[in-house]
Amino acid sequence: MVKRIGKLLLVLVLLVAGVLGTMRLGLWNPSYESVKAHQAAAPSRFEQHGTVNLHIRDEGEGPVVLMLHSSMTNLREWDAWADALKGRYRVIRFDWPPYGLSTDSAPSRGMPGVVALIEKVVAAKGLKQLSIVGTSSGATIATLYASRHPDQVKALALSALPLEAPPPPEFSKLMWSMVWTHEKLVPNYYPRAYYRQSLSELYGKPERLTDETVQWYYETNTIPGGFAKVKEYWEANKKAVWAKGAGGDAAKVTAPILLQWGDRDPVLPNYLAxxxxxxxxxxxxxxxxxxxxxxxxxxxxxxxxxxxxxxxxDKVHAK
Incomplete structure (x- = not known):
């Protein structure tokens, strides 16, 4: 009986080691091309802006609305809002590196690098004035851009906005154990279960989370090499933005602002609003x-x- 239990434990250890080993080698990651096939159908296209091969969607006609997604997401974050606006606005959204399907051959400069990318896109498309919709770190980037280009920005619509390094989030022990496993054992991979768990904890009501959201979140975040790029981006941000915060930039913004805040946000508590x-x-x-x-x-x-x-x-543009 003891020998049998010992053999079972050995098999279990070997199985776990095999799973973690193949994950570490990247054998579980979906390829860039397969994710592109799933996530970059029309109206997606790719444009070259400096060193960036940019995954972008440009839809509708009317006043320009630029949408900037949050960290660890991509332009799919805006599907519903883009659909609601593109009947009367020109809605432009893109994946900013290191996220989604956009790629950048240059080292990351953090958020200032994204601001520089926006400047290139605005110049290439000849945009004279725009409203910017941004969420989380995308909202911080929108603030940085608006403080630098007050003449171009008609309005800012922001949500879950960090103007300084966020406080430590309150997540479950299960999620922290997944994070530990990723950081210590399999730095190139997270399973779908992690994305379902993390998104559930980031939602006010987990039952609102859809399988489709989990799927695109998983695919676009587990492209080979992606986590190394994300780490490079975060390290750049520590020096470029979070060392001093963006409060000084916020004070320079003169455009009208809509601030939409979820009161059950575990990352950015509502007192920050x-x-x-x-x-x-x-x-x-x-x-x-x-x-x-x-x-x-x-x-x-x-x-x-x-x-x-x-x-x-509509109210802002009616003035």
Missing amino acids: DKAVKQFSSAQVTLVHYPDVGHYPMLELPQETGRDLGAWL
Whole structure:
């Protein structure tokens, strides 16, 4: 009996070692081409801007709305809001490196590098004025851009906005154990189970999470080599932005601002919303709270939050 248990334990250890070993070697990662085939159908296209091969969607006609996604996501984050707006606005959204299907052959400069990329896109497309919709780190990038180009930015619609390094999030022990396994044992891979767990904890109501969201989140974040690029980006950000924060940049913004905040956000608690309003000292800020929403208003409650965004943009552009 003891020998039998010992053999079973040995088989289990070998099985776990085999799984982790093949994950570490990248054998479980979906290829770039397979993800591109799934996630870059029309109206997606690819454009070269400097060193960046940019995955971009440019839809609709009318005043320009540029959408900047959050970290660890991509332009798919905006599907519902883009659909709601493109009937009366020209909606431009893209994957900013190191995320999604865009690639950059140059070392990451963090958020300032994304600001420089936006400048290239705006110049190449001849855009004179635009409204920017951004969430989480994309909202920080929008703030940096608006402070640098006040003459170009008509309005900012921001959600889950960090203007300084966020406080440590309150996640479950299960999720932290997955993070530890990734960081210590398999730095090139996260399984779908991780993305389902992490997104569930980032939602105010986990039952709102769809299988489709889990799937594109998994595919676009596990492209081979992606995690190394993300690490490079984060290290650049520590020096370029988070060492001093973006509060000084926020004070320079003069465009009207819509701030949409999920009160169940475990990453950016709702007291930071009131702090952000004060930091945008030169702008008129409209703050909207969503009591049962987490970190992703556009994914978790797309219709309601999208209607609020559309109505606010319509009001701004009617002036």
